[in-house]
Amino acid sequence: MLASPGDRAPSGDGWAYEPKYDGIRVVCLVAPDAVALMTRNGHDKAAQFPEVAKALRALAARLKRHLVVDGEIVALDRTGNPARFEALQGRMQLRDEMSVRAAAGHTPAAMYVFDLLVDGDELLVNDAWDHRRMRLEKVMKSVAPASNKWLRLTEVALETPEDLLREALANGWEGIIAKRRDGRYDPGRRVRHWQKIKLEHQQEFVVGGWTDPRKSRQHMGALLLGYYKGGKLHYAGSVGTGFTDKALADIARKLKAIERDTPAFTDFPAGLMTGAHFVAPKFVAQVRFNEWTSTGMLRHPAFLGLRDDKAARQVTRERTTPRTAAANNTAHELDTVHVPAGKASAAKITFTNLDKIFFPVPRITKGRLLQYYADIAPCLLPALRDRPMVLRRFPNGITQEAFYQQKALVQPPDGVRVEPVADEGIDTELRFIGGDLPTLLYLIQLGAISTDPWHSRVQSVANPDYSIVDLDPGPTATFKRVVQVARWVKEELDELGLHAVPKTSGASGIHIVLPLPRGATYELSRVLAELVARRVNEKHPKETTVLRGVRSRPPDAVYVDYLQNIRGKTVASVYAARAETYASTSTPLKWTELTNDLSPLDFTIENLVKRVKRVGDLWALGMRRPNRLPGIIGDAAA
Numbered sequence: 140m141l142a143s144p145g146d147r148a149p150s151g152d153g154w155a156y157e158p159k160y161d162g163i164r165v166v167c168l169v170a171p172d173a174v175a176l177m178t179r180n181g182h183d184k185a186a187q188f189p190e191v192a193k194a195l196r197a198l199a200a201r202l203k204r205h206l207v208v209d210g211e212i213v214a215l216d217r218t219g220n221p222a223r224f225e226a227l228q229g230r231m232q233l234r235d236e237m238s239v240r241a242a243a244g245h246t247p248a249a250m251y252v253f254d255l256l257v258d259g260d261e262l263l264v265n266d267a268w269d270h271r272r273m274r275l276e277k278v279m280k281s282v283a284p285a286s287n288k289w290l291r292l293t294e295v296a297l298e299t300p301e302d303l304l305r306e307a308l309a310n311g312w313e314g315i316i317a318k319r320r321d322g323r324y325d326p327g328r329r330v331r332h333w334q335k336i337k338l339e340h341q342q343e344f345v346v347g348g349w350t351d352p353r354k355s356r357q358h359m360g361a362l363l364l365g366y367y368k369g370g371k372l373h374y375a376g377s378v379g380t381g382f383t384d385k386a387l388a389d390i391a392r393k394l395k396a397i398e399r400d401t402p403a404f405t406d407f408p409a410g411l412m413t414g415a416h417f418v419a420p421k422f423v424a425q426v427r428f429n430e431w432t433s434t435g436m437l438r439h440p441a442f443l444g445l446r447d448d449k450a451a452r453q454v455t456r457e458r459t460t461p462r463t464a465a466a467n468n469t470a471h472e473l474d475t476v477h478v479p480a481g482k483a484s485a486a487k488i489t490f491t492n493l494d495k496i497f498f499p500v501p502r503i504t505k506g507r508l509l510q511y512y513a514d515i516a517p518c519l520l521p522a523l524r525d526r527p528m529v530l531r532r533f534p535n536g537i538t539q540e541a542f543y544q545q546k547a548l549v550q551p552p553d554g555v556r557v558e559p560v561a562d563e564g565i566d567t568e569l570r571f572i573g574g575d576l577p578t579l580l581y582l583i584q585l586g587a588i589s590t591d592p593w594h595s596r597v598q599s600v601a602n603p604d605y606s607i608v609d610l611d612p613g614p615t616a617t618f619k620r621v622v623q624v625a626r627w628v629k630e631e632l633d634e635l636g637l638h639a640v641p642k643t644s645g646a647s648g649i650h651i652v653l654p655l656p657r658g659a660t661y662e663l664s665r666v667l668a669e670l671v672a673r674r675v676n677e678k679h680p681k682e683t684t685v686l687r688g689v690r691s692r693p694p695d696a697v698y699v700d701y702l703q704n705i706r707g708k709t710v711a712s713v714y715a716a717r718a719e720t721y722a723s724t725s726t727p728l729k730w731t732e733l734t735n736d737l738s739p740l741d742f743t744i745e746n747l748v749k750r751v752k753r754v755g756d757l758w759a760l761g762m763r764r765p766n767r768l769p770g771i772i773g774d775a776a777a
Contacts, residue, residue: 140325140333141333143335148304149334153319155272158312162212166207167206167250174196176192194283198282198290201283202259204258209252210250213227220619222695225614227444228444228445232447267321268318300315300317305738305741318332341427343424343446343449344366344423345451346422347372347418348415349415349416357387362390363377372403376437378437422451424443427440490506522759525574525596527592528570528582531589546568555571590711590712594606607704609648609700618739620697624679624699628699631674637671644725645715657765669685672700682696714758724743727761728757
């Protein structure tokens, strides 16, 4: 049975919610002496995932009866948590036993079981989901301790989806599945009583060809992608990122074997024929992307892997506007922005397009974002005071193209602060200077989502006020791991006699900010952050990395970045909104709040002002007292 795409998670009585893992869907035919792991395309994957097959055989042997279960095979990271689909790519099509054994060693996989279709002699497909789940839970209690790693029961939420959605986003799940608790199981059908709500745009596409490589790339440039509609293959654009060198070589070899002279697409643009090569529509690629353009092309796609668990003819265009009941707010259609008393000069700024949607999930307008910044200004403005600002502008919202702006290129309205700033090796330039409400709101009016200040002030641009340790998770590292690394950073700070303010980045990381004494240099700032980063990495080399090259970093490690401490570099300021789903914010924390339950979505523009009123301005409190450094830096230099 297949789930239908959903625009939002349905709420109310009668629904259950489960994680939507990023793996391979299989129906398992299980007996004590044999197992088949059947994909949607009719392929048996038992040979490719022997650890899962062995665990299922052991379960049937303990129960002394055969079973048919439905579930998802997912890759596991080093901590045993689910990883992304691309981690499975190297295992899906292996054949010889030695290669399979080696792959299972470095990329283990587990089966998350979510339904029971046959239990011994009982056929359960006509029973309600509630009853099947109860029977499945009883069956899974018989899983041997030695099989717990390879065979797992999916978690389920029975009342509201919000907590599970938060967990999904914190742990990088693909989304959630909503299921009617009274629904039967209809084999082979796509039904509405199962709905998949994706938290990112991702789906399968048919590979219709490739383009010639450019510059230093070998084998091929990009894959030509499409989907079926009305029995015809429609062109959806190309994907040229996300490939390893090995994948490029392997895919090019496979495609050249099925090359054809003419495109299988019915609508391939004639202007793209030069440099294009076409193939029979046989292979299916998993692709992540930002959105569909108005012309029906993919925007910013990234290749995740080939998959053989779905036939090319089954690939259609899926809907891509995920919303939850909690996030499905109507747009805040404001025609004015209420500024605090005593800030009348802000009225000189003309606010335009206040009803433009800046965040589609939930629907938050430019006017609502401006109002947030006006409300949080009493705490934010002191943090920005006298600092040159760097803009990343999203004039049409977070789903559209953005661009950086370093300089004040036009004369701003009266009351907006612009001053000449000298940068090393560069001519003096006019830059926006933060610290007052008119300037803040003008930058947001220009389309800036976050506020990104220099670490130093215009009066002393060579002397930063703080040093930043930036915890940046790899593509398969969970937010729980980021939190754990932040606690390890705290341990090192305590040993060194240092103090800092932790804050969420507002995206997937955590910033740890150390206040510096007056006159500190950027070199000192970097050395201090590097000292802390290397001490953490030496004690926890599997979970952390300090390697600069992205390709050199383990995908499930947290990059402990000390190189943000360079003159002119910026990170999102405290209390800044971020260009992320749900309009999350960079929020200062108490160290005691760094628990496994912490989520980047705990703090958004909808709740941060209330939080600050409750807990106070943790940033101002933590940055009030500078660290004493002479001994520390001397030790580091030695």
